[in-house]
Amino acid sequence: MHLNQYKLISQKSLMIFEFTSTGHKGQVNKIIQYTPTELKNIYNLGFGDKDMKTGLINDLSVTDNGDSQKVLATVAFSIYLFTEAHPDALVYAVGSTKARTRLYRIGITNQWEAIEKDFNVYGLIDGNWKKFKKAITYKAFLVQRKKL
Amino acid sequence: MTTKQLKKYEVLGVKISNRLNQYADKVLFPEKLAKANQTLKTTKLPKALRKNTKKNTSK
Numbered sequence: 001m002h003l004n005q006y007k008l009i010s011q012k013s014l015m016i017f018e019f020t021s022t023g024h025k026g027q028v029n030k031i032i033q034y035t036p037t038e039l040k041n042i043y044n045l046g047f048g049d050k051d052m053k054t055g056l057i058n059d060l061s062v063t064d065n066g067d068s069q070k071v072l073a074t075v076a077f078s079i080y081l082f083t084e085a086h087p088d089a090l091v092y093a094v095g096s097t098k099a100r101t102r103l104y105r106i107g108i109t110n111q112w113e114a115i116e117k118d119f120n121v122y123g124l125i126d127g128n129w130k131k132f133k134k135a136i137t138y139k140a141f142l143v144q145r146k147k148l
Numbered sequence: 149m150t151t152k153q154l155k156k157y158e159v160l161g162v163k164i165s166n167r168l169n170q171y172a173d174k175v176l177f178p179e180k181l182a183k184a185n186q187t188l189k190t191t192k193l194p195k196a197l198r199k200n201t202k203k204n205t206s207k
């Protein structure tokens with residue numbers, strides 16, 4: 001995928017990423033963290049704003065910086081980097097709100113042709129994980145890097 | 149990480165820094181992680197994914 005995205009800072013393990021969103025409300029630091037869940041090889045994707053003064057992290061804040069597509073593309077790029085460094089990992093992704101989960105679905109749908117070349121994507125619907133299909137509302141996503 | 153890898157990431161627009169190591173042992177999104185664990189506990193993974201995702205015993 002070659003989308004317009006922000007430059008990332010990460011550490012060597014490529015499990016934590018930081019970038020700065022720049023828009024009409026100014027600059028906002030964003031943090032992405034991949035955290036192991038209770039199931040082996042499944043990592044939760046956490047994503048939120050970092051308060052530049054207090055350092056506190058909030059995944060419910062509404063930045064409204066006019067750059068949501070660029071932010072989403074940056075988070076998606078971090079999944080590429082994380083799964084390249086951790087090829088057995090599956091990424092569990094859900095938005096902090098229903099609207100954000102919907103935004104993830106739209107993002108996946110819009111880039112589906114590129115995504116499906118590299119990833120198996122599953123969506124959670126009615127308590128079951130199903131292979132991702134466009135135009136279906138899912139509660140969460142599981143993303144697995146395809147082994148080439 | 150080798151110098152070659154560092155350069156590769158630099159080309160991709162990724163700067164590798166020790167600064168983020170301050171978060172390495174912290175769960176920055178604990179509520180979201182708890183919800184993820186709950187969902188994973190109560191749903192059955194697709195067969196293709198079950199093999200490599202047994203319950204983590206290292207925690």
